Amino acid sequence: MSVRLRYHVIVAASLLGACSSDSTPSPDAASVGTGPAAKLKCTSSGKNAFDTFGAAAFVKVNESIFTNVNTEVTAHGSTNVGDSFTKIGTGQPAATTDDAATFKGRLAAFLVYVYGGPDAITYTDNKMYNGSEQDMTVAHTGLGITGPQYDYFVTNIVVPALTTNGVTMDDISSCFAPPLLDATFKATIVGH
């Protein structure tokens, strides 16, 4: 087990300019990443995604993911993103018991952790969320997520969330895509 490094990234909702240098974390922050994509280098910078784009960008991408899913769910129902919505509020799986703000903070923390940021963050709601300790495998059991649903989610939710916030195709390919397209990962998500 790696040493748990807790680093507070306080990201204000008002932060704009996702790809500006203003959002780039300090050099100290660059050294804390232990996530699976921490060693992936973005084409544009030679650094990992978190060190390249910074906390503000991750907030914006996180926001965009929710925006895109909002459009998806309300426009076309649940079929393209799984049937987990029917379980909301039931606590089955356990993740569905979290409130909206908690979901959002946990997702942001996970993204930050995976792409080379700290293990834990303080999100815009001033609450701390841990990205490295999230193990939601159980949460997929019974959701019946299919391969096409997964493909649809990645291509129509995640990629647009990145591109609309200024991430180039080169950087998406080099430092964002590998974890998302990892076969082991996908196989664990799909078909349960």
Added chain:
Amino acid sequence: MRWTRALVGGLGLATIAAVAIHVPYFVRGSQGGCPFGYTKVAASGPVHHDPQLRGSAVARQRPALAFALGATSRADVAAYAAAHGGGACRDQHGELECANLAITGGPTLTTAWFAFDQHGVLDSMRTVRRDRAVAPISTTFANLERELTASAGEPAMTSGSFDPIDLARGPLRQAAVEYRFTNYRAVVRATNMGDGYALTEEYANLVD
């Protein structure tokens, strides 16, 4: 592997959270507003009827592959599926999910989801096609863009390159084209999925 477990949890969280977070407000008819400020969704009808997602011009035609928005019924789709290799479709929360539908002029639809309005006719459809080779996806994207532009009108936005060389440059490279009209919306995306290529399409009727 630790990181794989984390990824699993994370994307699961992403999927569940993203879906879950809004469902109570729309599917369950909550009295509250969306916590993220997405409360401008029409009180009735899907979000693609929201003025913000409409264009300013009227589409000359509203193509949707082999189907007709505002006309094709659930039975029509089922019949098409039976006749084109799709076999039985399944109902999912009021929508119809069909697999392996053969479509003229491109790869088979791996999966298609059909949503119907209160009159029982096609309101929107979404599709995913998969192919291991870039050429069929790139060519189909190009053909669709050409056909949609010719029949509906100019796209509202385009991004990325559907050139097979560009798409093949790396994972999650994507070309997209979106059409927005007062009565019609279509989005087509071609994406490098690492282990192959995906073409996703959306066609929506915006007529209230």
